[in-house]
Amino acid sequence: MIKKILILGLLFHAVLAGNAQSAFEALRYSTFNYGGTARSVGTAGVLGSFGGDFSVLSTNPAGLATFRSNELVITPALFNTSVTSDFENSTSTASKTAFHLGNIGIVFSKPSDSGNWKAVNFAIGLNRLNNFHQRFEYDGISSGTIANSFLDYAQGFLPNDLYGFEEGLAYETGLIYRPFDLGLSDD
Numbered sequence: 476m477i478k479k480i481l482i483l484g485l486l487f488h489a490v491l492a493g494n495a496q497s498a499f500e501a502l503r504y505s506t507f508n509y510g511g512t513a514r515s516v517g518t519a520g521v522l523g524s525f526g527g528d529f530s531v532l533s534t535n536p537a538g539l540a541t542f543r544s545n546e547l548v549i550t551p552a553l554f555n556t557s558v559t560s561d562f563e564n565s566t567s568t569a570s571k572t573a574f575h576l577g578n579i580g581i582v583f584s585k586p587s588d589s590g591n592w593k594a595v596n597f598a599i600g601l602n603r604l605n606n607f608h609q610r611f612e613y614d615g616i617s618s619g620t621i622a623n624s625f626l627d628y629a630q631g632f633l634p635n636d637l638y639g640f641e642e643g644l645a646y647e648t649g650l651i652y653r654p655f656d657l658g659l660s661d662d
Contacts, residue, residue: 510577510603512550529580533602542584542596550577554606565615578602626651 511530515522522528526538529548557570580600587595625645629637637643645651 510552510605512548512578516577529578529582529598529600530602532580532598532600533604539582539596539598540594542582542598543586543594544584546582546584548581548600549579551575552577552603562615563617567615575603575606576601622650 510516511520511533512528515528515530520530520534523531523534523538525531526535526541528538529546531538552575553572554575555570555572557568560567560569578601580598580602582596582598584594584596587593622645625642629642629646629651632642634643634646637646642651
């Protein structure tokens, strides 16, 4: 009995101590830029509820039931992105065009003569659901440091009201400090 309680306690501790991903990563990985066949992209992914298109395998596998014949699918795609960054008085632009496969796969369908089943379908393939490649580019000469920027953002706010991922971190690490925090006034 003690052994079971000890194992249960260790498993419970392992679950609490584990950290798989942050909330930001969960949001990033849960959103889709629907890809797949041209038909699916053209209807903005609505075919997931209808079926009969290879792209539904990623959103609604039950849509595979509407296939009545074998199908081989290869969908080439062109990805084009452009980013413009403004820094001080200069503007930089970066762009990229890339070829990729929207999806590739095969569906096997065999009509059934027995019972209530109309067909037996099997599919295997790959659907591209998202692109996590990011590239930012900027160029210019700054008249100060990032500490100046953090200090500007912190003006007029109490330490507890600072944005936690920029000026809040700068304040807590001692990169910036505020005169009123030392008991001095701004007069």
